[in-house]
Amino acid sequence: MRRTTLAQACATLAAACASLPSQAALDAPEIVVLSGRADLVSGGDALVEIKWPAGAATAMAKVSLNGVALPGVFAKRPDGRYVGLVKGLKDGANVLAARVPGAGAQITLTNHPLGGPVISGAQVGPWQCATKVANPTATNPDLGDPLDAQCNIAAPVLRYQYRTLNGSFAVYDPANPPPPGQIASVTTDAGKTVPYIVRIERGVINRGKYDIAVLANPADPTAGWQPWAVADSWNRKLYWKFGSGCEFGRAQANPGSVLDDVALRRGYMVASSEMTNYGTHCNDVTSAETVMMLKEHITERYGPIRYTFGEGNSGGAHQLHLHATNYPGLLQGLLPSNGWQDTWTTGREFADCGLLKRYYDSGVGGQAYTVMDRALIAGHRWNQVCEGPANVNMASRTAFYMDPQVGGGGCGTHPDRWSASNLDGIRCTLQDYNIAVFGPRDATGYAKTPQDNVGIQYGFAALQAGRITAEQFVALNEHIGGYDINGQWQAARMQADPGAAEVAHASGRVAHGKGLGEVAIIAGVNWQVDEEHYDFRNYVIRNRILSHHGDHDNQVLWRYKGTPPDFAALRFDLMSEWLARVEADTSGRTPRQKIVANKPDAAVDACYSAARGWSTDAAYCNTSAQPSMASTVAGTGANAVFQPGADEWPVFRDTRVASGEALTSDIMKCQLKPLSAADYTASFTGAQWARLQAVFPNGVCDYTRAGVGQVVPAPWQSYMAGPGGTPLGEAPRSVRIP
CATH class of the missing domain: 3.40.50 (Rossmann fold)
Structure with missing residues (x-):
């Protein structure tokens, strides 16, 4: 038998030790939360991957949660990754640590209840659970009695x-x-x-x-x-x-x-x-x-x-x-x-239409307005878009959004809804349902509102085009008024609560072109010009993207008169192809650059009619960012009305664009400028000018400037610290530990 000398043994041991990575030679492992941001975990568990450094002795790996070992939770999975489902997280901060000889890392997992909230702030209440179904069916199963006030159940x-x-x-x-x-x-x-x-x-x-x-x-x-x-x-x-x-x-x-x-x-x-x-x-x-x-x-x-x-x-x-x-x-x-751009800038138009209808119905201004006059003042095809009697019209939405006593079955019929005799009751308004974002206006606890029409010159574009008279314009703006916090008409214009317009913009309640330009969009644009879902909203999105990014290459408009064959499948498959191409792009491009670079050839603006089929002629389809309103007019005089022909695709406007705002239609409260006769193509009498000055004592909207508080909203905001929003910043990353 060959004997090993002490020198040979030491040499062998030294060689073996040299083959092991030293602590200084190893990089730190990286702990990655696959199921979301580490600071936004919910429900007590998280899917986590540990990326060990090259040469790490993973057989000796130790993973712990809040100092307690997690044996058997992590393993090398069939795809070669070291992954585990970490369970038992407590609400709040949890420290997940991973170590191998010579290297270690940890990350803080911030867990939130399965019933929320995680980012939305204080939840509205009361809240009625309906998990227990008295007469369950195969399509409406019984989920059992709720376990708590947040309606959690034993299991799906x-x-x-x-x-x-x-x-x-x-x-x-x-x-x-x-x-x-x-x-x-x-x-x-x-x-x-x-x-x-x-x-x-x-x-x-x-x-x-x-x-x-x-x-x-x-x-x-x-x-x-x-x-x-x-x-x-x-x-x-x-x-x-x-x-x-x-x-x-x-x-x-x-x-x-x-x-x-x-x-x-x-x-x-x-x-x-x-x-x-x-x-x-x-x-x-x-x-x-x-x-x-x-x-x-x-x-x-x-x-x-x-x-x-x-x-x-x-x-x-x-x-x-x-x-x-x-x-x-x-x-x-x-x-x-039917692509409304967001909730609040379309909500402005609901208020405008309620005010316009009231003004016309009251006759208080002593002026007669034809259907065409009303259409041009609002920017629409005809008066019914705002006023009805079209079944879906915006004036019918005014009280629904603004009056705390009105609403659908979810709020308006609630036995504890607000009223003059129940001032502590539930308020059925858009702002009150979003009070965690806007905050209370005063000791009443009513939410702040960003609604504002100070300085708005209703009918400005129609006046400038010579389509309404100076007296019609002055009388309209003189008597249109506004709504108070309880959705009741008042002679004074509406004013946003202090800070509310700023919150609306900074928190992202007004959809912004930056984020809108960083996703793939294929908008189905139904030919709808007769009621509130008219198609101008899609062009608002287009112009917001254009305003921020300089192009709108990530947005595709598919207009149609009569639903095209296999329309849902065509849109779906094109979007699926588009995103698969983006997914495969491993270049260093930004997300927006990848969206634009990998846009399929079929992802182009187009329009469809049963008689003509599909067309990609941009001029014919009227898909420019500044689309034409040109349309055949039926009738004459007081009976004149826009009546687009089969091959006409006019795009009408909203009330704020018809009042002088840009096609981005994105200002909650405008900056003001002094009245100046030089700004008008019309001539006013001395009396009319004096009346106009009384309507606008502090000036009119200056649309050459951004709106009050109008900024690019920071992404990923949380309302857990209170109204107004706090940007979360970059997602947490794991850090090295000894």
């Missing part, structure tokens, strides 16, 4: 639907399934062919019911559903359905439908929450918070999401635009329809 409930051979959805009962031959099959965009069976998870997050739908095998509903072992039937893409309307409810309601055939058959997961349905919950900050929290839940239960895009009509479009402005990264693509 699963239900199933399948696609029939005739192209409809039907209830799938796992205990008594239909014959396989009656179930359609589908091939996802990842090339996986599976039975077209959809699993729908219903639960409660942020006090609201949510639904998540995805292709799944009910014979083994847990197969593959680990965040590091994603089921083949899911392509790891998420499609969010945002709901329309605007209501100030205080009770749980069901989410919108997630049975979207276009998305599901392609392998997408589809999500919806009542808190992202403006028809029950008109608060865009809580909507964004809910998307964030539910995306965290999906990542932790199903796996990381590749990208997310959303669809929203009317009030759903409000949310899309506001989320892109305020919480970049939450959505990568937007599919707005």
Whole structure:
């Protein structure tokens, strides 16, 4: 037997030790929270990856939470990453540490309750839970009694639907399934062919019911559903359905439908929450918070999401635009329809239209105004857009948004709603539902409002064009007045509460071109010029993007008269292709540069009519950022009205643009300038000028300057420290420890 000398043993030991990395040679590990920002964790858990430095002895790795070891939580997963689902987080700060010999790092995970809030500030109340369903059905399951005041439940409930051979959805009962031959099959965009069976998870997050739908095998509903072992039937893409309307409810309601055939058959997961349905919950900050929290839940239960895009009509479009402005990264693509630009600058027009209708109906100015006069004063196709009797008109919205006693079933019928004899009751106004953003105006506790029409010259563009007389203009502005904090008409103009206009802009309640320019947008622009959903809103978005970025290359307008064949699928597939290209772009470009550089050839402005089909002729489709209002006029004299022909695509305006504001239509309270006769093409008598000076004692709007408090909003603001918003700054990163 060969003997090893002491010298040889020492040499061997020295060589072995030299092969181990020294503490100084190792970089610190990086701890990455995959399910969201480390400071915005919710629900007590987080999906975390640890990126060990090269040469680290991971077999000797130690991971701890708040000083307590987490054995078996982290492991090298099939994709080669070292990932674990950290559970048991306490509310507030939690320290997660990871160490190997020679290197260590830690990160603080700030956890928030599953019932919220995380960023939205004080929650509105009271809040009525509706998790217990007295007569449950296959599509409206019983979630059980709520566990607490935030309506949390014991566990989500699963239900199933399948696609029939005739192209409809039907209830799938796992205990008594239909014959396989009656179930359609589908091939996802990842090339996986599976039975077209959809699993729908219903639960409660942020006090609201949510639904998540995805292709799944009910014979083994847990197969593959680990965040590091994603089921083949899911392509790891998420499609969010945002709901329309605007209501100030205080009770749980069901989410919108997630049975979207276009998305599901392609392998997408589809999500919806009542808190992202403006028809029950008109608060865009809580909507964004809910998307964030539910995306965290999906990542932790199903796996990381590749990208997310959303669809929203009317009030759903409000949310899309506001989320892109305020919480970049939450959505990568937007599919707005009936595309209101945001909630507050369109809310100005609801107030304007209520004031205009009252003025015309009262006859107080002693002037007659034709349908064409009224259309030009408001900027619309005709008077019904503002005043009715069109079924959907903006004057009908005025009290709904501004009068604390009015509202839909969620607030206006609440037994404890505010009234003159119940001053402590629930106030059904937009600002009061968003009091966590704007704050109280005084000891009454009523929320501040940014509504303001001081200096607004109603009908200015019509006067300048010689379409109304100087007397019509003066009388209108003399008598239009405003609304008080309780939505009641007053002779004086409305004035924003101190600081409210500043909050509206700095907090991002006015959708801004910066964030709007950093997502892919394919707007479905229905030919709608007769009622409140008229299509000018999409051009407002276009001009806001143009104003900030110098172009609007990330926004596509698809106008149409009569729904084009396969329209939903065309838009969906083009957006999916666009975002897949962006995802594959590993260059150092900025997010906006990637959006523009990877825009598919088909992503161009276009218009469609049944008679002519699709056209990409920008002049014909009238898709310029400064679109023409040219239209055929039917009738003459007092009977004249805009009546666009089949091949005419005029774009009308809103009340503020018709009053002299730019096409960005984005000022809550204008800066003032002195009255000057040189600013008018019309001539005024001495008496008329004196009356005009009395209407505008401090001057009129100066649209050559930014509005009061008009700034680029900082992204990712939180209201947990109080109204006004505090930018969170960069997401926390792990730091080295000994």
